[in-house]
Amino acid sequence: MNLLTSMIMVNSLIQVDELKHVDRIARIEIARKVGRIIQREQSKHDSVDTDEKEAAVEMARLLIEDASIAVREALSLELRQCQYLPKDLIDSIVSDIDQIAMPFLVASDAIDDGFLEQMVHDFGEAVQEAIAKRDGLSEQVSFAICDVAGRDAVENLMDNETADVSKRSAKRVIDRFTEDIPLLDRLAQRADLSIDVVENLIFKLSRQYSEYLMQRFNLSEDYSSYLTTMANRTVFISTLNISPVREIHNYMEQLHSVGQLSADRLLGYLQSSHIRLFTSALAVMADRKYEVVDQALNVGGKQALNRLMNEAKIPANISGVLSVAFERQVNVR
Secondary structure: OOHHHHHHHHHHHOOHHHHHOOOHHHHHHHHHHHHHHHHHHOOOOOOOOHHHHHHHHHHHHHHOOOOOHHHHHHHHHHHOOOOOOOHHHHHHHHOOOHHHHHHHHHHOOOOOHHHHHHHHHHOOHHHHHHHOOOOOOOHHHHHHHHHHOOHHHHHHHHHOOOOOOOHHHHHHHHHHOOOOHHHHHHHHOOOOOOHHHHHHHHHHHHHHHHHHHHHHHOOOHHHHHHHHHHHHHHHHHHHHHOOOHHHHHHHHHHHHHOOOOOHHHHHHHHHOOOHHHHHHHHHHHOOOOHHHHHHHHHHHHHHHHHHHHHHOOOOHHHHHHHHHHHHHHHHHO
């Protein structure tokens, strides 16, 4: 019977003082083996005797209080692989020094969303920053970070492409960090931004950029605002054009609902070579699905366009201008 087996069989009779008399190298090995036993108990392909499992958990509780950092670190590295751990054991690990707590917080599968959210609210910036790096972070936890965490944690979250950063999370970042251009730039680079968040982001940035233009080139407030508006409109339209069809359609419906989806806007899309925006706008105005209109224009060309413009109730004189602009884009393509 080896040292580990002997100590596990003693179970709850083991005391911290007894472990102190065991060589540090041996305690590190014991910590690793205890962690592996707890892992094995949760494996579909392995099983551990109930008494051995309970003894291993009790041993883990002792080892996580060990005076040696190396012992505690060895145990925590093994326990990161566990799907479930007693809450008191998790509390001990995450309350330890950063060398032990941070790797566990980043990778442990035993910490559920509720506990992660609680830690974001209750723990300091180091814990928040570690949580923000976790793979597959849920929307619930991501929002908590955007809502209350420090700037560095939010930056980690923006760089974490596996995290679910929802519309409400993005808007919270914009509201909290309006003046932090580097952080907002990281937000803008995320692939999962909805188009209305992009619009909000551009609007927030435009005010600060307008002030910069005034100071840098001694421009009037009206002229600098005009230049900024034109530049931001170009950025926004270009971003919108490469967005998912669903996002484009939702935006066009919003414009249509407030009477802002006009033939002039359609002409602007064509003149700027934003064919997807033109197609989506025409689909909304004609009360058709995007896919139907897109296929009709690809197959039927000018004749299909005329039918759709008629359904959209676009006046004949404007339809002629749109038809010419559309033909030019078809020839370019």
